[in-house]
Amino acid sequence: MGSLLSGLLVIAALIGVPIFIVILAAAALGFSFAEIDLMVLPIELYRITESQVLMALPMFALAGFLLSESKTADRLVRLSQAALGWMPGGMIIIALLTCAFFTMLTGGSGVTIVALGALLHPSLLKSGYKDKFSIGLITTSGSLGLLLPPAIPLILYGIIAQQMDIADVSISDLFVAGLVPAFLMILALYGYGLWANRDVKIPLVKFDRKEFFSALNDAKWELAIPVVILGGVFSGVLVISDAAAVTALYVLIIEVFVYREVSISRLPKVMKETMVMVGGIILILGVAMAFTNFLVDAQVPETLFDFIQKHIENKYTFLILLNIVLLLLGALLDIFAALVIMVPLILPVAMSYGIDPVHLGIIFVANMQIGYFTPPVGMNLFIASYRFKRSIHELYIATLPFMAVLLMVLFAITYIPTLSLFLIGK
Incomplete structure (x- = not known):
């Protein structure tokens, strides 16, 4: 039965x-x-409201929705071109950094492809890069910012770990731990871009000091957002939930009253869209915590660990299998659903192998990030196919080299925990 x-x-x-x-x-x-x-089910749904960190989710999400409604993408592209256009492969690093920064601010990789695709694709073609390379670069870059604060997936991972009461996982530690892996991915893709276009003569753009300072002045308010978040948290003045509220208020002020790109009449609709998305996440999280308690009562993690121990001798083999499973999940499931379903199962087993829970969080999100464009059903592949009006087969071919590069970085992140942990003193 x-x-x-x-x-x-x-x-x-x-x-x-x-x-x-x-x-x-x-x-x-x-x-x-x-x-x-x-009755244990409604009790579990209520218990999730006791999490102070949970308050950060709707605030950071609102900030992201407001930014996606404005012309932030245009300002970031203009500033990147003015600052980095003179470099070899300038448009490559411009696309990578702009996509990563925009995804970091908005929290949505698909949004990044839609918002920046119309700006970056023509610019890459105009600079001399091939169409296939350009589409592959933008599709791959769409999820690069998921490891950068305020990374909603990392916040969600931290909430789940804290609710399980088996690991001391600080959200600020997760934020710091994601910095080096994120920049390694960006540098690796930049290096691949230079190598892939080594035979193509790409003209360099002369640095224009006047244009740079003009673009910097236009984007200064958005550039201050990471300073507000990280400065507030790491100075000890703000906790994560406070930083989220301050960030949401700051973004609302600059987009509604400074740039005036989001009208007051538009605010209710933006807030509604935000809360529908956040409500879905919280609902999934609440029922997942109830399911987690059942799994713990039924000793499923212990049974899973005993099974794994019989067939897997060491943590390195376990990590290989974990990467394979997470990549498949990243292609099949939304990142939030994958987190709430898999973290309660994986975390106890990983800790029993001596894997640091913060390191596991970085591995998890890095896999999900790549899963977004993993064939055959990675979500970003379909978004890019729609955005650029190309067949899904063309997207497969265009993204596979970039995926191979990121898999090598993922291998390093997985097996060299110092890359994630040295900044937090572990």
């Missing part, structure tokens, strides 16, 4: 039943079979 019900739940997920319903049904069935009062 249990196998039949499990099969039905899997089928329900595959045919498009909302993921929170599937998880809630699984938790309810699990508790029923264990003869545990189902």
Whole structure:
């Protein structure tokens, strides 16, 4: 009977039943079979509201939605061109940094492809880069900022880890730990871009001091956002939830009253869109915590660990399999759904192998980041196919070399934990 019900739940997920319903049904069935009062479900949903860090999610999300509604993308591209156009492969690093920074601010990789594609693709072609390379670069770069603060996936990972009460995971530690891996990915893609275009004569753009300072002045308010977040948190003046509220207020002021690109009449719609998205995340998170408690009561993590120990001798083999599973999940599931489903299962097992929970968070999000454009069903592949009006097969071919480069960086991030942990003193 249990196998039949499990099969039905899997089928329900595959045919498009909302993921929170599937998880809630699984938790309810699990508790029923264990003869545990189902009142535990609303109790778990309420318990998630006790998390102080949870308050950061809607505030950072609102800031991201407001920025995506403005002309932030145009200002970032202009500033990047003015500052870096003189470099060899200047447009490559411009595309990489602009996409990473925009994704960092908005929290959405698909949004980055849509918002920046119309600006960066013609600029890359005009600079002399081939169409296939340009499309592959933009599609791949769309998710680069997910490891940079205020990284919502890292915040969510931290919330789940804290709710499990088995690891001391600081959100600020996760923010710092993601910096070096994120910049390694950017540098690796830049290096590949230079090598791939080594036979193409790309004219350099002379540095124009006047244009640079004009572009810097236009974008100065948005450039201050990371300073507000990181400065407030690491100075000790603000905790993460405070920093999120200050950031949301700051972005609202600059976009509505300084740049005047988001009208006051537009604000209710933007807020509604934000809260619908955040509400979905919180609902999934709440039911996932209930399901996690069932798994713990049923000793599923212990059973999983015993099974893995019998078949996997050391943590390095475990990490290889973990990367494979997470890449597949990243292609099949939304990053938030993957986090709430897999972290409760993976975290206890990983810690039993001596893997630092902060390092695991970086590995998890880095895999999800690459999963966004992993064939055959990576979400960014379809977004880029729609945005650039190209077949999905063309997108596969265009992104595979970039994916190979990032997989090498992922290998380094996975097996050299110092890359993630040395900045936090571990």
